[in-house]
Amino acid sequence: MEFRTKIKTWTRMVEEALDHYAAEEDLPEKTLYKAMRYSLLSGGKRIRPVLSLAVCELLGGDYKRVLPYACALEMIHAYSLIHDDLPCMDNDDFRRGKPTNHKVFGEAIAVLAGDALLNKAFEVMLDDVEKDASSLELLKRKIKAMSIIAGYAGSHGMVGGQVVDLESSGREISGELLTYMHSRKTAALIKAAVISSALICGANEEDLKALEEYSEEIGVAFQIKDDILDVEGEFEKTGKAAGRDAKLEKPTFVSVYGLKKAKEMLSEVTEKALCSLDRFGEKGSFLRQLAIYISSRGE
Amino acid sequence: MEFRTKIKTWTRMVEEALDHYAAEEDLPEKTLYKAMRYSLLSGGKRIRPVLSLAVCELLGGDYKRVLPYACALEMIHAYSLIHDDLPCMDNDDFRRGKPTNHKVFGEAIAVLAGDALLNKAFEVMLDDVEKDASSLELLKRKIKAMSIIAGYAGSHGMVGGQVVDLESSGREISGELLTYMHSRKTAALIKAAVISSALICGANEEDLKALEEYSEEIGVAFQIKDDILDVEGEFEKTGKAAGRDAKLEKPTFVSVYGLKKAKEMLSEVTEKALCSLDRFGEKGSFLRQLAIYISSRGE
Numbered sequence: 001m002e003f004r005t006k007i008k009t010w011t012r013m014v015e016e017a018l019d020h021y022a023a024e025e026d027l028p029e030k031t032l033y034k035a036m037r038y039s040l041l042s043g044g045k046r047i048r049p050v051l052s053l054a055v056c057e058l059l060g061g062d063y064k065r066v067l068p069y070a071c072a073l074e075m076i077h078a079y080s081l082i083h084d085d086l087p088c089m090d091n092d093d094f095r096r097g098k099p100t101n102h103k104v105f106g107e108a109i110a111v112l113a114g115d116a117l118l119n120k121a122f123e124v125m126l127d128d129v130e131k132d133a134s135s136l137e138l139l140k141r142k143i144k145a146m147s148i149i150a151g152y153a154g155s156h157g158m159v160g161g162q163v164v165d166l167e168s169s170g171r172e173i174s175g176e177l178l179t180y181m182h183s184r185k186t187a188a189l190i191k192a193a194v195i196s197s198a199l200i201c202g203a204n205e206e207d208l209k210a211l212e213e214y215s216e217e218i219g220v221a222f223q224i225k226d227d228i229l230d231v232e233g234e235f236e237k238t239g240k241a242a243g244r245d246a247k248l249e250k251p252t253f254v255s256v257y258g259l260k261k262a263k264e265m266l267s268e269v270t271e272k273a274l275c276s277l278d279r280f281g282e283k284g285s286f287l288r289q290l291a292i293y294i295s296s297r298g299e
Numbered sequence: 300m301e302f303r304t305k306i307k308t309w310t311r312m313v314e315e316a317l318d319h320y321a322a323e324e325d326l327p328e329k330t331l332y333k334a335m336r337y338s339l340l341s342g343g344k345r346i347r348p349v350l351s352l353a354v355c356e357l358l359g360g361d362y363k364r365v366l367p368y369a370c371a372l373e374m375i376h377a378y379s380l381i382h383d384d385l386p387c388m389d390n391d392d393f394r395r396g397k398p399t400n401h402k403v404f405g406e407a408i409a410v411l412a413g414d415a416l417l418n419k420a421f422e423v424m425l426d427d428v429e430k431d432a433s434s435l436e437l438l439k440r441k442i443k444a445m446s447i448i449a450g451y452a453g454s455h456g457m458v459g460g461q462v463v464d465l466e467s468s469g470r471e472i473s474g475e476l477l478t479y480m481h482s483r484k485t486a487a488l489i490k491a492a493v494i495s496s497a498l499i500c501g502a503n504e505e506d507l508k509a510l511e512e513y514s515e516e517i518g519v520a521f522q523i524k525d526d527i528l529d530v531e532g533e534f535e536k537t538g539k540a541a542g543r544d545a546k547l548e549k550p551t552f553v554s555v556y557g558l559k560k561a562k563e564m565l566s567e568v569t570e571k572a573l574c575s576l577d578r579f580g581e582k583g584s585f586l587r588q589l590a591i592y593i594s595s596r597g598e
Contacts, residue, residue, distance in 0.1 A: 028459075028480070036454065079414075080414075086410065111410065112382070112465075115378075115379075115414075115417065118414065119458065120453055123450060126445055126446040129442055130443060144429060150418060155331055155418070155419060160328035161328070162411055163331040163408065180327055
């Protein structure tokens with residue numbers, strides 16, 4: 001299968017599973033299920049679960065084993081977007097071209113739908129672990145995968161990065177702190193997607209290390225590219241660069257390093273990501289194309 | 300040890316563990332750790348973790364094994380209070396005599412501190428499971444305990460109950476829906492505290508069933524008593540009963556059934572809770588006293 005067909009196939013696989021996990025139920029709290037589904041099933045690139053499935057293919061693993069964890073990551077991603085969009089956070093009215101969760105269901109339900117999605121991520125993984133009786137070794141790998149996901153999602157991972165992001169608004173920050181922030185805010189779940197899948201598929205130490213490096217680099221690449229697209233998109237729309245004056249004045253790779261240097265950095269981390277895949281030869285081709293896709297999207 | 304000494308000892312045990320789990324760290328996101336600790340370590344009755352430890356004593360289990368799960372439940376409880384107090388939810392300025400989390404740290408940090416505490420609950424439990432290598436049977440019991448906690452905390456448990464609560468404000472609801480709501484909103488974590496500890500301590504089927512029944516009854520008792528105290532406290536302060544006119548006009552056991560019937564119901568569920576402990580004889584004495592304490596607090 002070629003690159004785009006694989007993305008399509010895996011996206012569909014993930015969306016069917018999400019639809020099943022977050023079924024709408026006719027219970028007194030049904031608004032909650034509607035709100036959870038509204039954000040979870042409203043499109044999006046599904047880059048985290050697709051990465052999990054790509055790693056699974058690379059390692060010759062079984063998709064069914066990885067799917068609950070891939071979906072859990074997407075639930076964590078979805079909850080973080082719902083809370084991020086709240087008036088007290090980024091105060092966004094639209095996401096993916098649709099009104100944000102709180103615009104449709106109200107702020108209170110949006111807070112609770114986010115909470116429920118984070119909780120659901122663990123319910124889905126624990127349900128899988130509970131049912132699994134194949135071998136003690138696989139059980140331990142799954143527990144480790146879950147623990148990695150929890151770690152990267154929490155105060156030392158994504159949520160910690162969000163706090164740094166919040167507190168950096170309107171301030172000058174160092175390149176070091178910017179990298180610290182994005183290594184948590186954006187890259188953490190991307191790393192979790194790659195590493196958790198590798199663990200479940202039984203990767204050896206060296207493969208695991210290489211994939212970890214790959215995920216770190218594409219996580220950063222993803223953010224730098226986002227920052228570049230923001231500026232260039234803004235430029236196209238208004239004729240003036242956004243940079244430091246961008247919405248909420250959040251520091252970005254472009255505002256800290258300038259556009260030229262940011263583009264150089266993007267090439268550099270993409271190159272590093274590609275190098276880390278060397279050991280996989282031909283098998284690494286999807287992940288290679290994905291790294292290139294991330295750094296060239298919108299062009 | 301007598302009843303109050305036990306409560307004191309167990310509370311201290313829990314608070315020391317919470318202090319350790321949620322250590323303040325000198326990292327760029329340190330505001331987050333401060334905000335998490337502010338709500339987690341600000342007192343409270345610690346009724347859920349104390350229940351877990353009491354069940355552990357009853358079954359002759361090892362406190363150290365139960366403690367991570369007891370603390371996780373307290374983290375889940377703390378996160379739910381932070382989010383509950385937000386302006387878009389109950390809009391409370393004070394909790395336990397101190398300004399609420401968002402009053403001190405702002406709404407955005409309060410949302411994230413809640414998210415991080417929920418996530419942390421799973422980190423703590425997974426960390427324990429990862430380290431545990433004592434036996435496959437214990438491992439499976441712990442996974443089951445974690446899964447029970449996740450289930451009772453999420454959309455089919457506490458969060459679901461909060462949604463029903465939210466949507467019932469200012470409406471007439473049936474006694475049936477009121478019980479449905481509280482069985483989730485309040486009783487769910489109380490049940491989770493009892494059942495998870497019983498599982499970890501290796502309870503047999505019959506003991507588990509009896510303890511499950513006990514926890515269901517005291518969960519309801521706890522809420523009825525809260526509703527009665529609200530009305531009687533309001534009466535003492537203002538000279539007029541709160542009842543249906545109480546804050547936010549949320550339906551309560553008193554507003555739905557009237558004060559007299561609510562008191563009768565409280566006696567009834569307390570009686571049932573006591574009966575469910577019959578099989579434990581003398582050993583059940585702490586849990587018996589706790590049931591009586593819950594239904595007579597404030598008198």
